[in-house]
Amino acid sequence: MNNLLNTQLVVASVIIQEARVLVTQRAQGSHLAGKWEFPGGKVEQDEDPRDALQRELREELGIDINVGDVLEVVFHRYSSKNILLLFFFASIRPHSPPPQPLEVAAFAWRTEHELAEQDFPPADTAVLSRVRSLLRQATRED
Numbered sequence: 001m002n003n004l005l006n007t008q009l010v011v012a013s014v015i016i017q018e019a020r021v022l023v024t025q026r027a028q029g030s031h032l033a034g035k036w037e038f039p040g041g042k043v044e045q046d047e048d049p050r051d052a053l054q055r056e057l058r059e060e061l062g063i064d065i066n067v068g069d070v071l072e073v074v075f076h077r078y079s080s081k082n083i084l085l086l087f088f089f090a091s092i093r094p095h096s097p098p099p100q101p102l103e104v105a106a107f108a109w110r111t112e113h114e115l116a117e118q119d120f121p122p123a124d125t126a127v128l129s130r131v132r133s134l135l136r137q138a139t140r141e142d
């Protein structure tokens with residue numbers, strides 16, 4: 001079905017700690033190289049999307065996460081493919097190793113004001129605005 005629709009299912013995580021969100025920079029040689037994004041990747045054949053997200057964060061950052069509810073769903077057309085992006089709330093498990101840039105160019109914890117639209121793929125516009133308002137709320141609660 002995925003192939004018939006020419007739509008790739010992609011999962012990404014929104015991890016907020018102390019009024020900052022975890023973002024990663026795409027590696028050189030990948031689609032959208034150099035852009036910042038919410039860590040995640042493609043769901044494999046027959047894989048549960050939440051399992052895919054846990055696998056991707058282990059591969060990219062070496063961290064163990066708990067995956068919560070969906071924050072945003074985005075359908076985006078590229079010239080050669082379509083993607084359906086599921087953004088999940090997630091949290092780093094208490095005994096997880098700290099993040100390391102294993103399969104990403106870099107990672108960073110960004111505040112609301114450090115999230116610049118132009119650093120992210122156009123597919124992220126809607127989720128960025130949701131994340132900014134969550135960070136604003138978290139800052140007020142600090």
Ligand code: DGT
Nearest residue numbers: 010011012031037038039040041042083121123124
């Ligand atoms: P691989 O194994 O090299 O095919 O890579 P994966 O499985 O890590 O998947 P990836 O990251 O290449 O595919 C994700 C696609 O979704 C890619 O075309 C970029 C797009 N995308 C747009 N916004 C985001 C975002 O915020 N996070 C992630 N992870 N991908 C995003």
